[in-house]
Amino acid sequence: MLTLKLLLVPAFLLMLSLAGRRFGPQVAGWLAGLPVVTGPILFFLAVERGAGFAADAATLALSAVLASVSFSLAYAHAGLRGPWPIALAAGLAAWGAAAWGLSSLRVSAGLALAVSLVTLLAAPRFFPGVTPPPAGHPMGPVELLLRMLAGAVLTVAVTTAAATLGPAWSGLLAVFPVLGIVLAVFSHRQQGAGFAAALLRAMATGLYAFVAFCFVLALGLPAWGTAWAFAVATLAALATQAATSGRIALPARRPT
Numbered sequence: 001m002l003t004l005k006l007l008l009v010p011a012f013l014l015m016l017s018l019a020g021r022r023f024g025p026q027v028a029g030w031l032a033g034l035p036v037v038t039g040p041i042l043f044f045l046a047v048e049r050g051a052g053f054a055a056d057a058a059t060l061a062l063s064a065v066l067a068s069v070s071f072s073l074a075y076a077h078a079g080l081r082g083p084w085p086i087a088l089a090a091g092l093a094a095w096g097a098a099a100w101g102l103s104s105l106r107v108s109a110g111l112a113l114a115v116s117l118v119t120l121l122a123a124p125r126f127f128p129g130v131t132p133p134p135a136g137h138p139m140g141p142v143e144l145l146l147r148m149l150a151g152a153v154l155t156v157a158v159t160t161a162a163a164t165l166g167p168a169w170s171g172l173l174a175v176f177p178v179l180g181i182v183l184a185v186f187s188h189r190q191q192g193a194g195f196a197a198a199l200l201r202a203m204a205t206g207l208y209a210f211v212a213f214c215f216v217l218a219l220g221l222p223a224w225g226t227a228w229a230f231a232v233a234t235l236a237a238l239a240t241q242a243a244t245s246g247r248i249a250l251p252a253r254r255p256t
Helices: 002-023 025-032 038-049 051-063 065-079 084-103 109-126 141-163 167-173 178-191 193-224 226-243
Strands: none
Touching: 025 178, 025 193, 038 051, 038 167, 038 193, 038 226, 051 065, 051 084, 051 109, 051 167, 051 193, 051 226, 065 084, 065 109, 065 178, 065 193, 084 167, 084 178, 084 193, 109 193, 178 193, 193 226
């Protein structure tokens, strides 16, 4: 599992960073909604703790879309008004408040689905209005390596904590905004607050695939077992991701 943590998330961050450079923040944010961090966490919880434990964690992860979007909204608004440390603190505070509230609730798969869908449908109205900057901003190898390293460190820390807790906080921490933190902070520092805000807004669209993935796991793990549930959940996520591709507008690239 450690090898997977150290390879999968940094490799995905590399892909997202290159996509952001070539196609702009909307495409990078949309792709970041895929359950690349959450999926492996839930899979190993299922292997190590059982399908029932992982199904409960998937239900809380599904409801935690509210916490993920809370992070993105708070960071996007604060980032347009101050430097990235202030924006990051605001985003983490919003995530923590939402996650704490969810941790005290008894959430069913149906209720979690309703919470996540209402959150994603309402979210675009609350993001700041920014004109997406063009793609094509230069990014050096040191910048890419730092992003990948930060992603690996955060993933190991979060998954280690999740493995020691009950299903509620295991599920909530599975949706800790590892990708959002790395992409927002590094994009904010190098490409500006507008780029970061546009990227975080696009992540809300990409999270529909995440919702499909977690909902299938919440229902399918007890009935189908780990292998079949994860196979069907992955297919559902990919199909949902493809279905939302038309909602992503590609900005014009800078002339070279």
